[in-house]
Amino acid sequence: MFHKVTYNPKFERICIYNSICNHKCKICSYKLMERKYKSIDVEKIKRIIEEMKKKSLIKRVHFLGGEPTANPFLEDLLKFCKELSLYTCLGHTNGSKVVDVDEVNISIKAYTEEKHIECTGISNKTILENFIRAYEAGIKIKANSVFIPDFIDHEEIGRIAKFIASIDNTIPYHIIGYIPVPSAPWRKPRFEEVEKAAKIAKNYLKHVTFSCPDENFAKDERYASFVII
Numbered sequence: 606m607f608h609k610v611t612y613n614p615k616f617e618r619i620c621i622y623n624s625i626c627n628h629k630c631k632i633c634s635y636k637l638m639e640r641k642y643k644s645i646d647v648e649k650i651k652r653i654i655e656e657m658k659k660k661s662l663i664k665r666v667h668f669l670g671g672e673p674t675a676n677p678f679l680e681d682l683l684k685f686c687k688e689l690s691l692y693t694c695l696g697h698t699n700g701s702k703v704v705d706v707d708e709v710n711i712s713i714k715a716y717t718e719e720k721h722i723e724c725t726g727i728s729n730k731t732i733l734e735n736f737i738r739a740y741e742a743g744i745k746i747k748a749n750s751v752f753i754p755d756f757i758d759h760e761e762i763g764r765i766a767k768f769i770a771s772i773d774n775t776i777p778y779h780i781i782g783y784i785p786v787p788s789a790p791w792r793k794p795r796f797e798e799v800e801k802a803a804k805i806a807k808n809y810l811k812h813v814t815f816s817c818p819d820e821n822f823a824k825d826e827r828y829a830s831f832v833i834i
Contacts, residue, residue: 606623606624606625606642606644606645606676606678607621607622607623607624607644607645607647607650607676607678608622608623608624608642608643608644608645608670609621609622609645609670610622610645610650610653612657612662612663614662616665617662617663617664617665618663618664618665618666618667619653619654619657619663619665619666619667620666620667620668620669620696621650621666621667621668621669621682622669622670623668623669623670623671623672623673623675623676623679624642624644624670624671625671625672625675625676626671626672626675626699627672627674627675627699627701628672628699628701628725628726628727629725629726630714630724630725631723631724631725631786631788631789632714632724632751632753632783632786632789632791633786647678647681647682650682651682651685654666654685654686654689654691655689658689658691663691664691664692665691665692665693665694666686666691666692666693666694667693667694667695667696668682668693668694668695668696669696669697672698672699672701673695673696673697673698674695674698674701674702674704675701675702679704680704680705683704683705683706684705687705692707692708693706693707693708694706694707694708694709694710695708695709695710696710697710697711697712697749698710698711698712699711699712699714699725699732700712700713700732700733700735700736700739701731701732701735702735703735703738703739703742703744706744707744707745708744708745708746708747709739709744709745709746709747710746710747710748710749711732711735711736711739711746711747711748711749712748712749712750712751713729713732713733713736713748713749713750713765713768713769714729714750714751714757715729715750715757715761715765716729716733716761716764716765716767716768717761717764718730720756720757720761723756724756724757733768736748736769736772737772740772740773740776746773746776747776747777747778747779748765748769748776748777748778748779749778749779749780749781750762750765750778750779750780750781751780751781751782751783752780752781752782752783752794752798752799752802752815753783753791753794754783754791754792754794754798755791755792756791757783759798759801759802759805762780762802762805762806763805763806763808763809765778765806766778766805766806766808766809766810766813767809769809769810770809770810774809774810774811775810775811775812776810776812777812777813777814778806778810778812778813778814779813779814779815779816780799780802780803780806780813780814780815780816781799781815781816781817781818782794782796782798782799782815782816782817782818784818794817796817799815799816799817800815802815803815
C-alpha cells in the first residue's frame with residue numbers, strides 16, 4: 606500500500622511511495638534492507654494533495670516504490686490528480702500494466718525472454734507489448750535497464766536499445782550499473798563496462814545516459830525532499 610509521501614519544493618513535486626510489487630526480481634536492491642511499512646489512508650493523501658494544490662505548492666505527483674501499478678488504489682489517486690490538473694508520473698514501473706499517466710519510466714530487465722524469466726520469474730511478452738501500448742497512447746516514455754556483467758551484458762543492452770529504437774529512437778534510455786544482491790551470483794560492473802554499454806545503446810538511440818550508483822547517488826538534488834507523512 607502507500608506508505609510515505611515526500612515533497613520537493615524546488616521541483617514543486619510530491620512523491621507517493623508504494624510498498625508492494627508483483628515481481629520477485631533476483632537483482633532487486635531493496636532486498637538489502639529490511640523494512641516495516643505503515644499504511645497511509647488514500648483519503649488523507651488526497652486531502653494533502655488538494656491543500657498543496659490550492660496553495661500553488663505543487664504541479665507534479667510522482668509514484669514510486671515497489672511496483673506502483675500493483676497498488677489497488679493507484680488508479681483512483683491518478684484520476685483525482687487529473688481532476689486537479691496535476692502532472693502525473695510513474696517514477697519507475699516494470700511495465701506490467703498501462704495506466705493513465707502523463708509520463709512513465711519503464712524498466713526493461715531484458716529483451717531475451719529466457720533472461721527475463723531468469724531475472725524476474727515471468728515472461729516479458731506483456732511488458733514489451735505494454736511499452737508499445739503506452740507509447741501509442743501518447744504517454745511520455747523514458748526507459749531504463751540494469752547492466753549486469755555476464756547476464757544483462759553488452760549484447761543484451763544492444764537488443765533492448767534496438768527494441769526501443771524500433772518504436773522511437775528519441776525515447777530517453779538510462780543504463781544503471783548493477784548493485785550486487787547477496788543472494789544473486791552476479792558482480793558489480795566496472796565504470797568502463799557500463800560506459801561501453803551506453804556507447805552500444807547510442808548506436809540505436811539518440812538520448813542515452815548511464816550511472817554507477819555510489820555514496821553520492823542520494824545527494825542528487827532530484828531526491829532532496831522531505832517527508833510529509
